[in-house]
Amino acid sequence: MADLFTLTAPLLIRFPDGRIEVMVERFVHPDGLVYFRAFWDQCEPTDGIRRVEGKLRGEGPWKIGAAVITVLGCHGSNPEQAAEYADWQLHREQLGDAYPDREALRELVRRVGYLP
Numbered sequence: 001m002a003d004l005f006t007l008t009a010p011l012l013i014r015f016p017d018g019r020i021e022v023m024v025e026r027f028v029h030p031d032g033l034v035y036f037r038a039f040w041d042q043c044e045p046t047d048g049i050r051r052v053e054g055k056l057r058g059e060g061p062w063k064i065g066a067a068v069i070t071v072l073g074c075h076g077s078n079p080e081q082a083a084e085y086a087d088w089q090l091h092r093e094q095l096g097d098a099y100p101d102r103e104a105l106r107e108l109v110r111r112v113g114y115l116p
Contacts, residue, residue: 002060004033010072010085013052021050022072022085024092025105027115032056032064034114036105038088041095051114 004011004026011023013035025036032053040048054065062069073082092099100108109115 004056004060004062004069007060007071012070012072012078012081014068014070016066020078020081022081022088023069024085024088027106027109029053029114030116034109038084039091045108045112049109049112049114 005028011026012020013023014020021035022038023035024038024040027034029051032051033056034049034051037048037050042048052064052067054063054067057063060071072078072085106115
């Protein structure tokens, strides 16, 4: 089983309402998972950081609640999200050492109220 939380490939999450988001960071949550959207650092934390509740199932694709998580670019099916991820990578590179490390990101998740 591929571990969603150690996998380094970019991921997408699809919701039943048709919304698709690129996941650039992710953390285990007691009730599911917490993820950061691309360009999370350019919006309000409550918009850039999301919590999804439910039991994580599968080996890729994964399901959590009513959402499905897949590897981005799988079969070339999401060119818009692939372009967004490419833009995110460039943005992230430009931030260099100013980009928060995992512990700083985890602390931000705590401040937003998504982790105890």
